[in-house]
Amino acid sequence: MQPDDHVCLCFRVSLRKLRTYMHRERPRVPSQLSECLGAGTGCHWCVPFLEDLHRQWAAGEEPALPFASEAYAEGRVSYRRSGERPGLERPEPKETD
Numbered sequence: 881m882q883p884d885d886h887v888c889l890c891f892r893v894s895l896r897k898l899r900t901y902m903h904r905e906r907p908r909v910p911s912q913l914s915e916c917l918g919a920g921t922g923c924h925w926c927v928p929f930l931e932d933l934h935r936q937w938a939a940g941e942e943p944a945l946p947f948a949s950e951a952y953a954e955g956r957v958s959y960r961r962s963g964e965r966p967g968l969e970r971p972e973p974k975e976t977d
């Protein structure tokens with residue numbers, strides 16, 4: 881996922897906006913990310929991903945999601961249809977020497 885891709889598709893909240901919000905507001909709990917343009921308060925698809933981003937930020941990492949934005953959006957469509965969360969394919973870790 882690229883910085884300008886939307887993590888919360890309901891409210892069009894990008895990864896970049898969420899990163900900026902966390903750096904500026906320093907939310908103590910993931911649910912405070914809802915104060916960033918309503919992220920997570922629509923269909924709830926993005927909630928586990930918001931929690932993951934907050935966990936990364938709290939650990940001092942640059943928050944990121946390892947999914948293609950298309951696969952992420954398709955996962956939401958499936959979730960809204962069935963109520964089930966499909967597993968999203970994560971890319972293979974890069975080998976480093």
Ligand code: FES
Nearest residue numbers: 889890922923924
């Ligand atoms: S995608 Fe975030 S609430 Fe629906």
